[in-house]
Amino acid sequence: MSALTLPKPPTVTPTEITFNIDSTDTTATSDSSDATQSNFVSACAGDLNQDHAVDSADLGTLLGSYGPCPEATPGDFNFDAVIDSSDLGTMLVTMLENFGPCPSDLAWATVLQWNPDSDVVLDADVRAKISASGYPWSVRDTGTGIEMLLIPGGTFTMGCSASDLYGCSSAENPTHQVSLSRAFYLGKTEVTQAQWQDKMGSNPSYFQPPNYTLDTSRPVERVSWNDIAGFNTATGLRLPSEAEWEYACRGNTTTAFHSMPGYPNGTNDDSLLGNIAWFDCDGGCNTHPVAGKAANAFGIYDMSGNVWECCNDWYGSYAAGNATDPAGPSTGSSRVLRGGNWNYYSSLCRSSYRLYVGPYARDNSVGFRAARIP
Ligand SMILES: [Ca+2]
Ligand SMILES: [Ca+2]
Ligand SMILES: [Ca+2]
Numbered sequence: 001m002s003a004l005t006l007p008k009p010p011t012v013t014p015t016e017i018t019f020n021i022d023s024t025d026t027t028a029t030s031d032s033s034d035a036t037q038s039n040f041v042s043a044c045a046g047d048l049n050q051d052h053a054v055d056s057a058d059l060g061t062l063l064g065s066y067g068p069c070p071e072a073t074p075g076d077f078n079f080d081a082v083i084d085s086s087d088l089g090t091m092l093v094t095m096l097e098n099f100g101p102c103p104s105d106l107a108w109a110t111v112l113q114w115n116p117d118s119d120v121v122l123d124a125d126v127r128a129k130i131s132a133s134g135y136p137w138s139v140r141d142t143g144t145g146i147e148m149l150l151i152p153g154g155t156f157t158m159g160c161s162a163s164d165l166y167g168c169s170s171a172e173n174p175t176h177q178v179s180l181s182r183a184f185y186l187g188k189t190e191v192t193q194a195q196w197q198d199k200m201g202s203n204p205s206y207f208q209p210p211n212y213t214l215d216t217s218r219p220v221e222r223v224s225w226n227d228i229a230g231f232n233t234a235t236g237l238r239l240p241s242e243a244e245w246e247y248a249c250r251g252n253t254t255t256a257f258h259s260m261p262g263y264p265n266g267t268n269d270d271s272l273l274g275n276i277a278w279f280d281c282d283g284g285c286n287t288h289p290v291a292g293k294a295a296n297a298f299g300i301y302d303m304s305g306n307v308w309e310c311c312n313d314w315y316g317s318y319a320a321g322n323a324t325d326p327a328g329p330s331t332g333s334s335r336v337l338r339g340g341n342w343n344y345y346s347s348l349c350r351s352s353y354r355l356y357v358g359p360y361a362r363d364n365s366v367g368f369r370a371a372r373i374p
Pocket of ligand 2: 075076077078079080081082083084086087
């Protein structure tokens with residue numbers, strides 16, 4: 001069904017698997033988040049408690065600080081070291097003008113939610129990193145309607161994570177430490193047929209009538225890397241780098257498969273993959289509407305399975321040694337694919353598995369996920 005020809009992955013017994021995984025933590029690199037944060041506050045005078053909204057809680061903050069105060073206390077609008085009726089008057093005017101959610105300075109997006117849901121992003125440290133980035137967690141790209149989530153910068157070990165059934169290919173080695181120096185937005189789902197049709201005026205996908213029933217919430221496929229470049233030029237979106245893709249997929253896990261309910265640290269158990277991925281024709285030899293399986297620790301769906309996802313990089317061997325914001329080889333003949341797809345086995349759905357496709361090739365197993373810098 002697919003024109004992509006795949007090598008049979010190496011099969012190993014569990015005792016032969018070497019977990020060459022560095023348990024280095026993923027503490028974010030320090031950056032200018034403080035300055036970014038202050039920009040948001042100044043763009044929304046009256047948000048005294050810095051929760052990205054001006055409302056009665058901020059009035060409560062001001063009244064709670066009434067009287068003499070230290071320099072730069074929130075609510076002392078005229079900087080005279082006392083919060084009094086003068087500041088209260090300013091606050092009431094500000095509330096009249098700015099009541100409600102603070103505007104984002106993301107000109108391209110509508111803010112859906114500033115801070116992460118604790119029942120989606122379970123890890124408190126990750127939630128703190130997202131909030132500290134100064135950017136809203138959940139946004140909608142205005143031009144395409146694509147919902148995107150903030151992935152904070154951080155450091156992780158990129159490369160080989162074997163599963164219980166399958167070892168790694170040589171292309172997944174050497175493992176190496178990668179730092180992503182800044183936060184980025186990533187599509188919560190693969191780009192759908194509807195989103196592609198809306199911007200490009202046609203739907204090239206195989207999985208639509210007359211071949212299949214119409215459901216435009218399936219991921220778009222039969223789009224080449226070059227076709228996707230056209231979509232991105234039209235929309236201001238971009239593809240994730242291969243390193244961004246793997247970092248976002250793993251969500252702080254070091255296992256073959258990312259986290260799922262009951263397995264917050266991920267798993268190497270191939271038999272559990274169906275919790276997070278459409279693969280191996282389970283549920284039908286076809287694509288499935290996006291977000292039908294469990295999301296990962298960042299709240300992102302279908303990183304494993306459904307359609308392969310094109311990355312921006314040319315395909316090439318990994319360099320040994322640490323890297324910051326790696327962008328892949330400067331030239332090449334094929335582009336990187338990640339995540340496995342609806343009709344292949346679990347090996348290809350591993351977080352570290354790498355495949356490639358020519359830039360002009362179209363296939364009903366290949367789609368993509370949009371990214372954007374804030
Ligand atoms: Ca507030
Ligand atoms: Ca004052
Ligand atoms: Ca996918």
